[in-house]
Amino acid sequence: MSEYALYLVRSSVCLGLLYVIYMAVLGRVNRPALRRWVLMISASLSLVVPLVQVEIPRKVFISSEHPSGLILSGSQVSGDDATLPAPAAFPDAGLQWAGSGAAIDDDAGASHTAGKVAGAVYFSGVAAVLASVAMSIAGLYSIKGRRFRLGRKRRAVLVIAGDNVAPMSWFGRMCIGRNDFSEAGRQIVMHELEHAGRLHSLDMLFAGVIAAMQWFNPLAWLFRRELSAVHEYEVDRSMIEKNIDVIRYVQLLLTKATGAVPGLANGFRHSIIKNRIAMITRKKSPGRTVLLALYLVPFTCLGTVAFAQWKTVPVFTESGMVNNVSSMNIY
Numbered sequence: 395m396s397e398y399a400l401y402l403v404r405s406s407v408c409l410g411l412l413y414v415i416y417m418a419v420l421g422r423v424n425r426p427a428l429r430r431w432v433l434m435i436s437a438s439l440s441l442v443v444p445l446v447q448v449e450i451p452r453k454v455f456i457s458s459e460h461p462s463g464l465i466l467s468g469s470q471v472s473g474d475d476a477t478l479p480a481p482a483a484f485p486d487a488g489l490q491w492a493g494s495g496a497a498i499d500d501d502a503g504a505s506h507t508a509g510k511v512a513g514a515v516y517f518s519g520v521a522a523v524l525a526s527v528a529m530s531i532a533g534l535y536s537i538k539g540r541r542f543r544l545g546r547k548r549r550a551v552l553v554i555a556g557d558n559v560a561p562m563s564w565f566g567r568m569c570i571g572r573n574d575f576s577e578a579g580r581q582i583v584m585h586e587l588e589h590a591g592r593l594h595s596l597d598m599l600f601a602g603v604i605a606a607m608q609w610f611n612p613l614a615w616l617f618r619r620e621l622s623a624v625h626e627y628e629v630d631r632s633m634i635e636k637n638i639d640v641i642r643y644v645q646l647l648l649t650k651a652t653g654a655v656p657g658l659a660n661g662f663r664h665s666i667i668k669n670r671i672a673m674i675t676r677k678k679s680p681g682r683t684v685l686l687a688l689y690l691v692p693f694t695c696l697g698t699v700a701f702a703q704w705k706t707v708p709v710f711t712e713s714g715m716v717n718n719v720s721s722m723n724i725y
Contacts, residue, residue, distance in 0.1 A: 396509070402608065404444035404701055409604070410613040412436035412693065413620070419686050424679045426628035432687050433621050434597060437604055439694060448702040455709045516610075523606040534564045544568075544583065550590055552583065561586060565595045578646050581638065588629040597621060623666045627673045634674060644671055 416436060420429050539555035550566040559571045563586040570582055589595070601618040608614040633643060647667055 406611040409440035430624045443697040449705040450702045451707045452704045519609040523609045527602045537569045594625040
């Protein structure tokens, strides 16, 4: 559990830093596809970088002699180059251990209990989030209505449901209210088919897993919300590039952003309508903005080094040379 807890902390730090950098660098860039892939790569890096095992050698100089009575503890050895006396210099009879066995046992027992409690709380949170995800998906599939198959291979399913259902989709399953379908069915179906064709639901499933793993991390939830918004920007941009009537499309966004949409489903969300209209009306960012995503390269390198393991490499020195070892270059 301790290793997994350390991994969670490191992964959360990576995701948080990558999200903050993303918002600062790409938060206002009007290239939704670029932003989507940067978010997905960032999430993947936050999971992978803490797992990379890199060892950095740390020289420890060991002398054959030491001053009489010299005692070094772990807290006294510091710096890149440390000097330690040879193990043979400390007879067994001279070793004194601080603390009693009873005190150590009590501390170990308390630490074990705290670890079990923390683990129970964490996995309860994970189970709650996963249950919420499952309920969202089940809620979408429980919507009743007339069904039609769409697409060239007829894999997409369109469900025309009650009037209080907002347009939404999950993979190839789309749900639209009767009134919405009669008023703007063609544009809504085109919109939801874009979500299905771009596999946005797969992205949201991945984001849901990360949110479950890091439910305690508020930036994980902000990441999921940003990814959902970018999906809508990407579909809106695709719809505009198909030469549809922009004014009518904006009116559609304003009038159809009602009703409840499950957390993972793609849909006409009222909370980001203002941002979507701003993205539609703004000019597309130039192609050179793709270069902004290169910040992921140095971050990956720095993250790998930051989580590297120090490996102690003993360097034996002759008697009388330890005091001068700081002036030596050893490779």
